[in-house]
Amino acid sequence: MRSNLHRLAALLHLLSTAALWVAGVGLVAMTAATAWQVFGRYVLNSSPSWTEPVSLILMGWFIFLGAAAGVREDTHLGFDVLVTVVPAKVAVAMRFLSDLAVIVFGAGMAYFGALLAAGTWSATIPVLRLPGTVEYVSIVLGGVLIALFGLEKLVRRLAGMAPAHVPVDEARAEEAVWNS
Template identity: 50%
Template sequence: MQDRMKSIAEATGLLARAALWLAGIGLVLMTALIAAQVFWRYILNDSIIWTEPASVMIMGWFIFLGAAVGIREGYHLSFDVLLYVLPDTVKKILHSVSDLAVGGFGVGMIWYGWQLAAKTAGNTLPSLGISGAFDFAPIIGGGALVVLFSIERILRRAAGLHTARFGEEPLEDG
């Protein structure tokens, strides 16, 4: 089971790395779009109408992609004081409960994000000319990664492999 889980962890590690690169590229792209908008508005006394909604959409992607990678790596907010005094077996159980809760949140992101996208699919974003559903795609995509990475963490722990959390070794590259 450990060899199979290492292969899965390697694949999800590549997915996480790709998500992090996309998030970084999105951050740079959003910054460039906002800088162009400021230049056009205040220097050229004109305005590019599509940069603001495009930047907000890109921001949604880099926030949710980065958050999902943070969950995989164990960087999300947690309250670890009790873990200082608990035995390792109880720590593993509590970490798994936490991962289940985070995975449940990811399922909610997918479910409600899909509902929002379906309700706005018929609307057109005026300045971009695309469906309003695209505004909610980052919630659905981020939720899918949150679920995947939460499941991976639980399976890694069950296989006896380390995950990144208090009292555990960090994930290896890959």
């Protein structure tokens, strides 16, 4: 079972890396669109109308894909002070509950984002002439990835393995609790 989890972890690592690259490209593209808008407004005295909606759409993509990668890589902000001072078994239970909360949150994002995307299908973004759904697909994909990466962490914990990106000392302590 562990070899299957390691293969799955390698696949999810590629997915996380791809999400991070797309987020990075989106951030650069949004910065370029915003720079063009500023240049157009202050130098050409004619602001391009497409830059603001494009920037907002790109912002959604890099925020939600970056957040999903952050869940997998354990780079999100956290309040770990309490976890470090409680007994090891309580800390494991707290991390387990945290993983469950992340999964539920990601699934909720995906579900309600899908409802929002479906509800805006018939609307059109005027300047871009794209369906309104384009603005909300990033919420759905980000939610799916957050839930998937949270599920990976939970399954690894239940299998007695540390999450993919945890400091070595913390991983050994957690594995010792699961294996005791």
